[in-house]
Amino acid sequence: xxxxxxxxxxxxxxxxxxxxxxxxxxxxxxxxxxxxxxxxxxxxxxxxxxxxxxxxxxxxxxxxxxxxxxxxxxxxxxxxxx
Amino acid sequence: xxxxxxxxxxxxxxxxxxxxxxxxxxxxxxxxxxxxxxxxxxxxxxxxxxxxxxxxxxxxxxxxxxxxxxxxxxxxxxxxxxxxxxxxxxxxxxxxxxxxxxxxxxxxxxxxxxxxxxxxxxxxxxxxxxxxxxxxxxxxxxxxxxxxxxxxxxxxxxxxxxxxxxxxxxxxxxxxxxxxxxxxxxxxxxxxxxxxxxxxxxxxxxxxxxxxxxxxxxxxxxxxxxxxxxxxxxxxxxxxxxxxxxxxxxxxxxxxxxxxxxxxxxxxxxxxxxxxxxxxxxxxxxxxxxxxxxxxxxxxxxxxxxxxxxxxxxxxxxxxxxxxxxxxxxxxxxxxxxxxxxxxxxxxxxxxxxxxxxxxxxxxxxxxxxxxxxxxxxxxxxxxxxxxxxxxxxxxxxxx
Numbered sequence: 001x002x003x004x005x006x007x008x009x010x011x012x013x014x015x016x017x018x019x020x021x022x023x024x025x026x027x028x029x030x031x032x033x034x035x036x037x038x039x040x041x042x043x044x045x046x047x048x049x050x051x052x053x054x055x056x057x058x059x060x061x062x063x064x065x066x067x068x069x070x071x072x073x074x075x076x077x078x079x080x081x082x
Numbered sequence: 083x084x085x086x087x088x089x090x091x092x093x094x095x096x097x098x099x100x101x102x103x104x105x106x107x108x109x110x111x112x113x114x115x116x117x118x119x120x121x122x123x124x125x126x127x128x129x130x131x132x133x134x135x136x137x138x139x140x141x142x143x144x145x146x147x148x149x150x151x152x153x154x155x156x157x158x159x160x161x162x163x164x165x166x167x168x169x170x171x172x173x174x175x176x177x178x179x180x181x182x183x184x185x186x187x188x189x190x191x192x193x194x195x196x197x198x199x200x201x202x203x204x205x206x207x208x209x210x211x212x213x214x215x216x217x218x219x220x221x222x223x224x225x226x227x228x229x230x231x232x233x234x235x236x237x238x239x240x241x242x243x244x245x246x247x248x249x250x251x252x253x254x255x256x257x258x259x260x261x262x263x264x265x266x267x268x269x270x271x272x273x274x275x276x277x278x279x280x281x282x283x284x285x286x287x288x289x290x291x292x293x294x295x296x297x298x299x300x301x302x303x304x305x306x307x308x309x310x311x312x313x314x315x316x317x318x319x320x321x322x323x324x325x326x327x328x329x330x331x332x333x334x335x336x337x338x339x340x341x342x343x344x345x346x347x348x349x350x351x352x353x354x355x356x357x358x359x360x361x362x363x364x365x366x367x368x369x370x371x372x373x374x375x376x377x378x379x380x381x382x383x384x385x386x387x388x389x390x391x392x393x394x395x396x397x398x399x400x401x402x403x404x405x406x407x408x409x410x411x412x413x414x415x416x417x418x419x420x421x422x423x424x425x426x427x428x429x430x431x432x433x434x435x436x437x438x439x440x441x442x443x444x445x446x447x448x449x450x451x452x453x454x455x456x457x458x459x460x461x462x463x464x465x466x467x468x469x470x471x472x473x474x475x476x477x478x479x480x481x482x
Contacts, residue, residue, distance in 0.1 A: 041451040044224065048245065057255045060234060060241035082260075 009073050012050070016069060019046050028070035054080055111431040114442040124148055125462040128439070135434070138457045138471050139441035143305045143414050144376065144386045145462025146336035152375045156337075159371030167364045171198075172353065175364030183374050184341075190381055191312060191327060193343035195350050198373075200365050202301050202330025203229040204358050205340030207236060209328055209349075210268060210297065212356035214239035218264040221255060221294065223247065223280070225449045230268055230299065236358070239266075246273075246449065249284040256292035265294035271303035271314030275448050275456065277408065277415030279303075283318040295325035304380075305334025306390050306414045311380045331365075334380060337372035339365040389461040390414060393468050397459060400472030404481045409454075417443070417454045418475075426453035429478050436474035 013026045020036040032038050038046065043066075047058050050072075056079040066072045089095060107113060121129040125145040126137050146152050159179065169175035180198050187196040199205040210233035214220045218239040222230055225246040234241040245251035252267060259265065267289040269280045282298055289296040300313035308316030311334065315324045325346060331339035342349065353359060365373075380386065398412040408416040420426035423444045430442040433455070441456040448454055457471070475481060 039451075040446060044243075048224075055254075055258065057242045057258050060231075060243060 005073070005077065008076065009069075011053070012069065012073055012076070015046065015049060015053075016072075026069055028068065028073070030069045031067055032069060032072065033067070050076060056080060107427060110427055112434065114427070114430050117439075122147075126460055126464075126467060130434075130439075133437060135437055135439045136467055136470055137439050138459070138463075138467075139439055140460070141302070141333040141458045142336065142460045142462070143302075143390060143458065144311075144334045144336065144380055145389075145460040146334070146376050146379060146386075148462075149336065149376075149379065151379065152336055152372055155371040155375035156368040159367040163367035165368070166366050169363060170360060171364045172360050177364075177367065177370070179367060179370045179374065180364060183370055183377070186374060186377055187341055187343050190310070190377060191321065191343045193327075194345050194347040196341060196343040197349065197353060197359070198365065198370070199340040199342070199359060200362050201338060202328070202332055202340035203232075204362060205328045205330070205342050206230055206299060207233045208356040208359040209326060209342040209352060210234065210266070211236035211358065212352040213295075213297070213326070214264065214266045217262065218266065219259055220266050220268060221252060222268045223270065225270075225273055225275070226268065227270065227274060227299065227301070230270075239263075247278065247280055249281060249288045252285065253288045253292070256288070256294060259292075265289075265292065266297055267294045268297045268299070271298050271300040272307065272413065272415065273449075274302050274415065275443055275454065276410050276417050276452075277413045277456075278410040279307075279314055279413065281318075282315050282324065283320045286320045286323045290323070296323075297326040297328070298324050299328045301328070301330040301340075302333060302415060304329045306387055310382075310384075311387055331369065331373040331376070335373045335376040337365075337369045337376065339369050339373055386461045390459060393459050393461075393463045393465075396465065396468045397457070397471060400468065401475060404472060404476045406475055406478075406481055409452075414459050416457045416459075417452075418457075420453045420455060423453045425480070426455060429455060429480070432478055433474050436477055438471050438474040 016026060016036055019038050019042050022037050047063055051057055054076055062075050119128040119130060123129060125142055125148050128135050128137055163177060167175040184196040184198050199208055206229040214237045216238040220234050220237060220239045220241045222241060222243055223246055224243045242255055244255050269285055272279055286296050298315050303313045305311040307314045315321045315327060326342060326344045328342045331337040394412050394414055401408060406418050409419050426442055433440055443454040443456045445451040
């Protein structure tokens with residue numbers, strides 16, 4: 001990961017940890033829904049928060065593709081670079 | 083029952099958790115989902131088993147389902163044209179009544195075009211999925227009804243959600259879009275779960291300032307809002323600026339069916355390309371005749387809306403006095419938020435035992451995962467009916 005990617009990964013991990021009901025070590029492969037117990041309603045709030053922070057909009061079809069922490073970071077990076 | 087759920091390769095395996103949740107709900111008494119009404123006694127009363135139940139959750143806003151003129155129109159249509167059209171609008175399913183209804187909707191909304199569909203769900207699916215195509219952007223309110231989400235799935239456009247009832251958030255998202263492609267913003271006039279009204283006039287301004295068209299679903303607001311019941315867009319003075327209005331005949335119009343009207347004549351073109359419109363049988367003669375008769379009454383009889391709003395204010399005051407303040411300002415839909423699903427379900431059963439039917443709304447069907455007791459009022463409710471509803475709510479242990 002580049003410095004920018006690492007910084008973003010750390011920021012996203014922090015946001016996820018704040019929304020999660022479980023206290024586990026987050027890795028790129030952590031599953032957001034199952035490992036962090038973030039349901040679809042919380043996921044919506046989380047996506048809105050990330051959109052605000054990075055000034056991006058998640059297309060609905062992309063939001064449904066998010067499963068691991070890394071997949072979320074990848075989508076954000078792609079949307080920032082559009 | 084459900085013996086195939088245990089097989090992990092069964093098509094039903096994915097429903098295992100859902101089945102367990104449904105079973106737990108049923109174990110608490112009667113099931114609030116798909117409840118059986120044994121007899122409809124009037125617009126506001128039904129027999130359930132041996133009990134007569136006061137209905138306070140039927141979206142029958144104008145109370146026209148037993149109106150003699152409306153019923154006579156439906157019966158006459160069956161006598162004249164039979165029970166069904168047996169075909170789609172494009173093939174053999176367009177009768178003169180379908181076209182007359184479209185003309186009447188154009189007059190009512192002062193629109194350049196009108197398309198009648200078989201259900202309200204289909205109307206949104208047909209219009210939204212056809213209007214927004216590949217390379218276009220759909221911007222929808224986050225609290226949109228399932229049919230709007232489904233329309234987006236069917237469309238080839240890119241869909242982006244904005245914060246509920248926030249023109250400011252919409253503006254941010256419109257600003258981020260690429261220059262190319264059409265933009266269609268979709269909102270509802272009155273939201274079905276919480277009963278809150280959209281700031282349509284502000285949305286018009288933001289959408290048009292950013293080159294977008296505005297589509298307003300007035301399914302729950304036609305009848306109760308605006309002059310001659312023409313909805314929230316008319317009530318806020320922007321009926322002539324909203325680009326598309328959709329609605330349903332299954333609520334205020336006491337029938338089943340849906341429509342989309344537009345100030346743009348080119349809406350007519352979607353009849354040739356919209357799959358939900360092309361590949362569904364058209365509304366039955368009785369349904370269309372019912373909608374026409376109801377539309378004539380709604381447009382001409384202002385006492386219906388007045389009766390509805392008198393009851394709205396009476397019930398709202400009664401619920402507030404009972405310590406059960408609805409989540410939105412007074413309106414034909416009132417939702418009372420409960421601490422959790424279990425309490426909401428228990429209270430729903432208590433209300434049924436007290437002879438009052440309301441809707442139980444629980445996640446994932448509700449905004450912010452709320453558990454709600456949802457009421458919808460009717461012009462046919464009497465002052466005594468409302469007193470009975472208030473008394474039933476007052477009898478809940480958590481009432482003030």
